[in-house]
Amino acid sequence: MATELALTEVAADVFELRLPIPFEDGLVNVFLFPDGDEADLVDCGMNTDESVDAIHAAVRHVGAKRIRRLVVTHIHPDHYGAAGVFAGPGLADLYLHRLEVPLVYPRYVELEHLVSEVHTYLLVNGVPEDEAQVMSNSQRALSEIVKPAVPAVQLEGAETLEVGRRRLRVEWTPGHSPGHICLYDESDKLLLAGDHMLPELSPNIGLHPQSTPDPLHEYLDGLKRLAGYEPRLILPAHGRPFTEASKRVSALLAHHKRRLEQIAAIASHGERSAWAVALELWGLRDNPYEKRAALQEGLAHLQALAVEGRVKKFVTPTSVRWRG
Numbered sequence: 126m127a128t129e130l131a132l133t134e135v136a137a138d139v140f141e142l143r144l145p146i147p148f149e150d151g152l153v154n155v156f157l158f159p160d161g162d163e164a165d166l167v168d169c170g171m172n173t174d175e176s177v178d179a180i181h182a183a184v185r186h187v188g189a190k191r192i193r194r195l196v197v198t199h200i201h202p203d204h205y206g207a208a209g210v211f212a213g214p215g216l217a218d219l220y221l222h223r224l225e226v227p228l229v230y231p232r233y234v235e236l237e238h239l240v241s242e243v244h245t246y247l248l249v250n251g252v253p254e255d256e257a258q259v260m261s262n263s264q265r266a267l268s269e270i271v272k273p274a275v276p277a278v279q280l281e282g283a284e285t286l287e288v289g290r291r292r293l294r295v296e297w298t299p300g301h302s303p304g305h306i307c308l309y310d311e312s313d314k315l316l317l318a319g320d321h322m323l324p325e326l327s328p329n330i331g332l333h334p335q336s337t338p339d340p341l342h343e344y345l346d347g348l349k350r351l352a353g354y355e356p357r358l359i360l361p362a363h364g365r366p367f368t369e370a371s372k373r374v375s376a377l378l379a380h381h382k383r384r385l386e387q388i389a390a391i392a393s394h395g396e397r398s399a400w401a402v403a404l405e406l407w408g409l410r411d412n413p414y415e416k417r418a419a420l421q422e423g424l425a426h427l428q429a430l431a432v433e434g435r436v437k438k439f440v441t442p443t444s445v446r447w448r449g
């Protein structure tokens with residue numbers, strides 16, 4: 126591999142490897158935990174040659190010969206994409222939260238049902254037919270950078286796992302994805318935050334056919350719980366390691382509170398689809414992923430407002446509409 130390896134020891138026996146991705150801020154961080162001849166890996170990047178070669182090189186660099194365990198925070202392509210390269214029979218054991226498991230097959234293997242389900246979801250939420258076509262088809266491109274693997278262990282949350290020479294507690298933090306997990310080393314107050322708590326980006330929290338029914342409230346509850354642990358160092362999947370979780374959590378809570386108020390105000394002007402709300406708030410994005418993310422994010426906030434009784438949600442077989 127020609128490019129230099131972006132490998133840093135970010136805590137004792139914890140190596141961060143930065144891998145290229147074509148979205149978010151352009152990089153995903155995965156973490157290697159060496160233990161003698163073996164190493165454990167938290168997240169594995171996309172299934173591309175560049176990314177996979179970098180992981181092999183990093184394993185050698187930390188003095189290991191093979192990957193023993195692969196723990197995946199959630200099944201988005203930048204975290205789970207190369208799972209099938211590194212885990213499976215004769216390879217590493219994959220650890221994944223059990224609420225992520227049912228998302229894999231419809232999203233990356235047999236997509237036709239999900240593409241049509243997403244298409245319907247887009248139409249009932251007010252997306253015009255031509256836009257809905259492009260937006261639902263964009264799912265197909267993602268499946269190309271993902272090689273699935275069957276988990277050897279399905280997690281529920283609260284397990285203690287041996288990862289490298291450390292013991293990490295599984296923290297189930299739904300919201301960004303139904304079975305998203307963080308990993309916490311209590312003795313060292315070290316938090317591997319996945320996409321749950323990022324230093325600069327606000328992770329996408331979306332309501333969609335595969336999400337839990339009220340992802341925003343779940344996400345905010347998870348943030349408050351982790352801030353309560355007062356971690357010394359947070360290792361995020363995007364961006365640089367950071368400290369002061371409570372400060373970051375306060376900023377994220379304020380961000381979502383502001384967004385809830387903005388959306389409540391828009392809904393108070395009369396009954397609307399979520400698509401109309403998203404357009405009013407963010408304008409029309411060019412990229413189909415961003416359009417979908419905006420709709421899903423708008424919907425997650427509308428749903429939270431409906432759960433709180435602040436907006437009314439009206440559903441028929443052909444439309445979902447909201448009014449403040």
Ligand SMILES: [Zn+2]
Nearest residue numbers: 199201301320
């Ligand atoms: Zn993600």
Ligand SMILES: [Zn+2]
Nearest residue numbers: 201203320362
């Ligand atoms: Zn991510």
